[in-house]
Amino acid sequence: MRILWVKSGPLFPLDSGGKKRTHAMLEEIGRQHRVTYLALLAEGQELHPEEGAATYAAEKVWLPWRETNKRSWRFPIALLRNLLFSRFPYALEKYQSVPMMRWLEGQLPAGRFDLVVCDFLIPATNFRNLRTSVPPHPFQHNMEAMIWKRLAESSRNPVKRFYLKGQFMRFERWERRLSLLFDGVITVSEDDSRYARDRYGLENVLGHVPTGVDAGHFSPRKEILADSRVIGFLGSMDWLANIQAVRYFVAEIYPRIKAALPDVSFMVIGRNPPKSLIDLAKEDDSITVTGSVEDVRPYLKGCDLMVVPLLTGGGTRIKILEAMAMGVPVVSTKIGAEGLELGAGVHLEIADDAEGFAEITASLLADISRRRSLADAAHERLVRENGWDKVTETFLRLCNNVKQP
Numbered sequence: 001m002r003i004l005w006v007k008s009g010p011l012f013p014l015d016s017g018g019k020k021r022t023h024a025m026l027e028e029i030g031r032q033h034r035v036t037y038l039a040l041l042a043e044g045q046e047l048h049p050e051e052g053a054a055t056y057a058a059e060k061v062w063l064p065w066r067e068t069n070k071r072s073w074r075f076p077i078a079l080l081r082n083l084l085f086s087r088f089p090y091a092l093e094k095y096q097s098v099p100m101m102r103w104l105e106g107q108l109p110a111g112r113f114d115l116v117v118c119d120f121l122i123p124a125t126n127f128r129n130l131r132t133s134v135p136p137h138p139f140q141h142n143m144e145a146m147i148w149k150r151l152a153e154s155s156r157n158p159v160k161r162f163y164l165k166g167q168f169m170r171f172e173r174w175e176r177r178l179s180l181l182f183d184g185v186i187t188v189s190e191d192d193s194r195y196a197r198d199r200y201g202l203e204n205v206l207g208h209v210p211t212g213v214d215a216g217h218f219s220p221r222k223e224i225l226a227d228s229r230v231i232g233f234l235g236s237m238d239w240l241a242n243i244q245a246v247r248y249f250v251a252e253i254y255p256r257i258k259a260a261l262p263d264v265s266f267m268v269i270g271r272n273p274p275k276s277l278i279d280l281a282k283e284d285d286s287i288t289v290t291g292s293v294e295d296v297r298p299y300l301k302g303c304d305l306m307v308v309p310l311l312t313g314g315g316t317r318i319k320i321l322e323a324m325a326m327g328v329p330v331v332s333t334k335i336g337a338e339g340l341e342l343g344a345g346v347h348l349e350i351a352d353d354a355e356g357f358a359e360i361t362a363s364l365l366a367d368i369s370r371r372r373s374l375a376d377a378a379h380e381r382l383v384r385e386n387g388w389d390k391v392t393e394t395f396l397r398l399c400n401n402v403k404q405p
Contacts, residue, residue: 001033001034001114001115002033002034002036002112002113002114002115003029003033003034003035003036003113003114003115003116003117004035004036004038004107004108004112004113004115004116004117005022005026005035005036005037005038005057005117005119006038006039006100006104006116006117006118006119006123006126007022007037007038007039007119007120007123008039008040008095008119008120008122008123009039009040009041009042010039010041010045010047010048010051010062011023011026011037011051011054011056012047012048012050012051012054013048013050013271013292013294015236015270015271015292016236016239016271017141017235017236017317017318017319018119018120018141020318021141021188021211021212021318022119023054023056024212024214024388024391025212025388025391025392025395026056026057027055027056027388028388028389028391028392029392029395029396030055030056030057030058034058034059035056035057035058035059036057036058036059036060036061036112036113037056037057037059037060037061038061038063038100038103038104039060039061039062039063040062040063040064040065040095040097040100040123041062041063041064041065042065042066042067043064043065043066043067045067047062061103063097063099063100063103064099065095065097065099067094068094070238078090078094079163083163083166087170088125088170088174089144089148089167089170089171089174090167091122091144091167091171092121092122092124092125092170092171092174093125095122095123095125095126096125096126097123097126100123100126101126101130104126104127104130105130108130108132108134109131109132109133111133111134113134114134115134115137115399116132116134116135116136116137117136117137117138117139117399118136118137118138118139118182119139119141120138120139120140120141120142121138121140121142121144121175121178121179124138124178124179124181124182125174125178127178127181127182128178128181130181135182135183135184136181136182136183137182137183137184137185137186137206137399138178138179138182138185138186139186139395140179140185140186140187140188140192140196141188142188142192142313143175143187143192143195143196143199144171144175145168145171145172145175145199146195147241147312147313148164148167148168148171149165149168149172150241150311150312150313150335151164151168151240151241151244151312152164152165152167152168153312154244154311154312172199175200176199176200176201176202179196179200179202179204180202180204182204183204184204184205184206184398184399184401185202185204185205185206186205186206186207186208186209186395186398186399187205187207187208187209188208188209188210188211188339189208189210189211189338189339189340189341190208190339190341191338191339192208192339193205193207193208206398206399206401207398209391209394209395209398210341210385210386210390210391210394211317211318211321211339211340211386211391212321212386212387212388212390212391212392213318213321213322213324213325213382213386213388214325214387214388215325215379215382215383215386215387217297217325218297218300218322218325218326219325221325221326221327221375221379222300222301222303222326222327222328222375223327224304224327224368224371224372224375225304225368226368228304229261229263229264229265229304229365230264230265230266230267230302230303230304230305231254231257231264231265231266231267231303231304231305231306231307231361231365232266232267232268232269232299232300232302232303232305232306232307232323232328233245233246233249233266233267233268233269233270233306233307233308233309234269234270234296234299234300234306234319234322234323235269235270235319236270236271236272237268237270237271237272237273237274237277237289237291238271238272238273238274240312241310241311241312241313242270242310243273243274243276243277244310244311244312245308245309245310245311245336246268246277246280246309247276247277248309248311248354249266249307249309250266250280250284250287252354253307253309253354253357253358253361254266254287254358256354256355256358256359256362257358257361257362257365258286260358260362261362261365261366264286264362264365265286265287265288266286266287266288267287267288267290267299267302267303268280268287268288268289268290269290269293269296269299269300270290270291270292271291271292272291272292273289273291277289278291296322297326300322300323300326300328301326301328303323303328304328304329304365304371305328305329305330305331305361305364305365305371306319306320306323306328306329306330306331307330307331307332307357307361308320308330308331308332308333308336308337309332309333309336309357310332310333310335310336311333311335312335313335313336313338317332317336317337317338317340320332320336320337320340320342320348321340321382321386324347324348324375324378324379324382325379325382327375327379328375329348329349329364329371329374329375329378330347330348330349330374330378331348331349331350331351331357331360331361331364332348332349332350333350333351333352333357334350334352337350342378342381343377346374346377347374347377347378347381348374348378349364349374
């Protein structure tokens with residue numbers, strides 16, 4: 001097949017769960033099919049060196065795009081302008097691209113492609129008013145409105161809560177409207193598929209693909225040690241849900257663990273942490289904030305336990321599977337492990353309140369036998385069910401369920 005894969009930006013560096021999922025799937029797809037990768041490239045942005053040598057696409061098309069830096073004075077003005085004058089949530093409006101619309105209008109009717117995939121909802125506004133005989137498929141890594149609803153509900157700042165609620169309401173309206181443009185919606189979990197059907201009444205949900213992991217990439221597994229107590233958190237630290245999770249952990253959970261285990265330490269691994277998180281390490285020398293790293297494996301290997309104290313979020317968390325592949329046991333909230341179909345008490349531990357989360361974490365750090373048991377069970381399941389070849393096979397089968405004219 002000739003496949004067009006449309007995304008909001010380059011894949012490298014592979015510093016987010018969404019990028020990792022897409023890259024792994026495209027590498028598998030590219031073994032048997034010809035992939036054209038279409039994405040926006042911000043003005044002044046240099047492509048990562050690995051992008052040129054990457055094997056995930058036979059052809060890459062980069063379209064110019066202007067991005068407002070989140071740390072510039074223009075960013076709050078852009079948010080205000082969107083709030084006052086736009087119908088779209090900001091995250092959708094910023095990726096509307098006239099060059100992308102024109103490219104799609106010029107290329108899709110020409111019959112160049114047998115399958116078109118819109119990766120995430122974010123680029124979907126560029127498919128409006130588009131006529132094509134090829135059924136495009138949105139690949140929903142998250143149900144976006146659900147995330148913004150949870151962010152609003154968990155915010156303690158009334159002004160921020162008002163803004164987030166407004167973004168949620170816009171996302172809910174447009175997520176349904178844009179999903180109806182496509183012949184078949186594909187999600188990453190049964191929970192998300194159910195949400196799309198029940199919340200939006202969508203009848204074009206084809207199903208879900210599980211999240212995968214390359215267990216071989218994360219070998220050899222970490223040796224479980226009795227006298228080491230390093231807790232890790234892995235995630236993109238410019239994403240609100242991850243920032244909120246780390247703040248919650250440090251404020252409500254970590255002090256309880258330190259009271260039981262004074263020699264414990266906490267390492268936050270992930271790109272672009274805000275100053276408020278960097279300052280945590282200055283206030284407590286048992287906390288390390290790494291910032292962007294080229295390879296997460298050495299850092300994961302340095303952790304004795306991975307925590308996922310997410311209060312908001314959607315889709316599925318690749319970070320959990322990566323930790324498990326490396327042999328690092330995981331403690332998560334229910335939201336953090338949502339959609340992964342893992343067994344609580346078998347593959348990982350689950351706790352939703354701060355006291356319970358701290359108690360389970362401290363108990364595991366003191367129990368090497370229990371950590372080994374969780375790590376072994378989780379790794380065995382990943383090897384059996386979460387290979388990217390199986391994930392990609394499911395994805396293509398779902399796409400082919402839509403009969404083309």
